[in-house]
Amino acid sequence: MTAVFGIFLLTLLVITAVAIVRTRNLFVATMLMGIASLLIAANFFVLDAADVALTEAAVGAGISTVLFLSALALTSDEEKAGSSRRILSFLVVAAAALVVIYATFDKPKFGDPEAPVQAHVAPWYIEKTPEFIDIPNIVTAVLGSYRAYDTLGEVFVVFTAGIGVMFLLSYRRAGHTPTSRAPDPGLRHHLIPRVLGRFLIPFILLFGLYVQFHGEYGPGGGFQAGAIIAAAVILYALLEGEERALQVLSRRVLMGLVAGGAILYSAVGFAGLLLGGNFLDYSVLASDPVKGQQYGIILIEAGVGMTVTGVLLSIFHAFAAREQ
Amino acid sequence: MEFLGLYHYWVFAVLLMIGFYAVVAKLNLIKKLIGLSLFQAAVFLLYITMGKVDGGTAPIFQTASQTNVFSNPLPQVLILTAIVVGISTLALGLGIVVRIKEEYDTIEEHEIQEIDRR
Numbered sequence: 001m002t003a004v005f006g007i008f009l010l011t012l013l014v015i016t017a018v019a020i021v022r023t024r025n026l027f028v029a030t031m032l033m034g035i036a037s038l039l040i041a042a043n044f045f046v047l048d049a050a051d052v053a054l055t056e057a058a059v060g061a062g063i064s065t066v067l068f069l070s071a072l073a074l075t076s077d078e079e080k081a082g083s084s085r086r087i088l089s090f091l092v093v094a095a096a097a098l099v100v101i102y103a104t105f106d107k108p109k110f111g112d113p114e115a116p117v118q119a120h121v122a123p124w125y126i127e128k129t130p131e132f133i134d135i136p137n138i139v140t141a142v143l144g145s146y147r148a149y150d151t152l153g154e155v156f157v158v159f160t161a162g163i164g165v166m167f168l169l170s171y172r173r174a175g176h177t178p179t180s181r182a183p184d185p186g187l188r189h190h191l192i193p194r195v196l197g198r199f200l201i202p203f204i205l206l207f208g209l210y211v212q213f214h215g216e217y218g219p220g221g222g223f224q225a226g227a228i229i230a231a232a233v234i235l236y237a238l239l240e241g242e243e244r245a246l247q248v249l250s251r252r253v254l255m256g257l258v259a260g261g262a263i264l265y266s267a268v269g270f271a272g273l274l275l276g277g278n279f280l281d282y283s284v285l286a287s288d289p290v291k292g293q294q295y296g297i298i299l300i301e302a303g304v305g306m307t308v309t310g311v312l313l314s315i316f317h318a319f320a321a322r323e324q
Numbered sequence: 325m326e327f328l329g330l331y332h333y334w335v336f337a338v339l340l341m342i343g344f345y346a347v348v349a350k351l352n353l354i355k356k357l358i359g360l361s362l363f364q365a366a367v368f369l370l371y372i373t374m375g376k377v378d379g380g381t382a383p384i385f386q387t388a389s390q391t392n393v394f395s396n397p398l399p400q401v402l403i404l405t406a407i408v409v410g411i412s413t414l415a416l417g418l419g420i421v422v423r424i425k426e427e428y429d430t431i432e433e434h435e436i437q438e439i440d441r442r
Contacts, residue, residue: 010335017342017362028356033358042364044336048395049372056368064411071354071418075425079352080432089349093341100337106423109329111378113393118377122396126383138383138397139404147401154405157398161412168419194371218384223408308408315415 012040022246027077030068038060046271050217050219051139054211058227063312066234070319089235133293135216143221144297147279151300152265155307159262162311169318187239197239204232216294222301226308233309242320249313264303268296330374339366351433353421357414368403374399375399 016036030251037060044053108115125142133141143151187193212225237245268280273283282296283289346359350429375396383397421431428436 007331014335014338014342017339020358021342021346021350021355022329026352026358027340029355029358033361036362038366038371043369044372047372047376048382049375049403050384050401052368052372052400052404052407059407059411060365064414067411067418068354068358069417071422073433074422075354079350079355086348086349089345092348093345097337101334104330104337106332107330107333109331110373111376111380113377113380115374117374117399118396122375122398126394128390130385136385138385138394139400142401143404148404151405154409157409158412161416164416165419167415168423186342211365219382221404223404227408227411241344252369268325274387281418298391300328311412313411316420318419319415 001154002046006043009039009043009046013043017049024079024081025077026072026079027069030065030072034061037064047306051137051224054219054224055227058224058231062231063227063234063316066238066316067319070316072248074319074322086246132290133297135297136288137216137218137220139219140221140297140301144300145282145293148269148300149294151304152269155262155265155304158311159258159307162258162314165315168323169322188241192237197235201232201236202236205229208232212301213298215301217298222304222306223308226305227312229305229309230312230316233313237316237320242317246317251314251317254310254314256319257306258314261303261305261307261310261311264306265300268299268303272296301315333370336366336370336373339363339369341352353420353424353431353433355423356433357417360417361410361414363408367405371403 013036016032016039020032020036023029041053041056041060044050044056110115112118125140125146129135129138129141133145135141162219179296187197208225208228209226211220212222214239215221215225233245233249236248268282268285270279272281272284273279280296282293285292285295340363343359343361343363346362347356350356350359375398377393377404380393380395383394383400424436426432428439430436430439
């Protein structure tokens with residue numbers, strides 16, 4: 001039954017993707033991308049990836065739609081007719097599709113427990129997590145401890161991308177004086193979004209904090225929580241105007257979050273070094289190695305959450321503040 | 325259901341190619357980025373599909389259930405971080421598109437190349 005549901009979702013996904021590429025209206029394409037993200041998230045859930053589903057739903061259906069819309073507001077939402085070398089592109093794509101589909105026939109069957117990907121380290125992670133880290137969520141254990149180097153790298157990629165967007169969009173042309181704008185009223189005059197938003201935002205924030213601090217026990221962690229909290233603040237900015245949102249979390253605070261999270265993560269790594277362990281080895285953080293691992297994971301998840309919230313909100317404000 | 329054993333991989337291939345087509349054939353830069361996002365989503369789907377184990381559950385220990393069959397946590401970790409990195413790099417791409425629009429007053433590839441040739 002679950003398999004049938006998965007196949008249904010995947011078929012809908014392909015139809016949505018075709019519609020996205022075919023439509024000339026970029027606003028429609030963006031909305032359809034939100035639907036596609038939600039379908040992918042549901043599909044991840046069917047495939048037992050609860051953490052990934054949560055991330056995809058918060059990021060794909062929430063934040064990325066807002067980013068596309070702010071970019072469309074600064075460019076144009078109508079794609080001009082005509083495409084380049086349509087027949088040649090189609091032939092190249094068709095040839096590549098044949099190669100990829102041919103390759104799938106060598107793949108192990110769906111859900112095969114004997115597949116090569118299920119060998120190697122994954123069983124070790126599942127077997128040893130209760131002994132070494134003793135938290136229920138194996139995904140958090142792998143993310144925060146076993147593969148903490150990877151995660152540190154990803155946090156710095158997010159950090160760098162955020163800095164890059166701010167550099168790109170804070171540039172002012174020479175001789176171009178910014179005109180003073182009337183404060184953006186947001187959707188303040190629309191009763192229904194305003195009442196609903198006011199009602200929902202505290203609960204979204206609360207859920208974000210729950211996801212942050214409950215990540216060791218259930219699906220969740222810093223990446224998801226960062227996206228959810230950023231989504232709540234972005235909703236506030238859309239309803240009340242960007243200036244009001246900046247009064248709540250000013251640019252200075254956001255920069256502090258962006259840098260502070262990355263610094264906190266690295267500091268936990270160096271704390272391990274100073275206490276006589278390896279870089280990002282949390283066992284030495286407490287007298288009991290298992291407790292040390294848990295403290296380390298809580299701290300680095302906090303760092304991840306801070307950086308992700310800060311970067312996503314800074315990116316949103318960079319787009320929103322840009323004049324057309 | 326035997327013939328459906330590879331269905332997920334076929335969807336991956338089709339989705340990958342739809343994204344690829346948008347990247348190579350479309351001239352609008354935002355449409356290209358949308359195509360890139362679809363391409364990326366297809367790769368995410370491939371990883372998560374490979375980690376699925378028949379009869380498994382999400383890799384979270386629960387006191388109530390005694391089953392010890394879990395889907396593979398490793399691809400999930402890789403994709404979880406990749407999604408957030410993906411949105412950051414997408415934002416960077418959109419930032420570049422906005423700057424291109426300001427300098428060239430268009431986001432259509434052939435018009436930009438024409439202006440460059442002048």
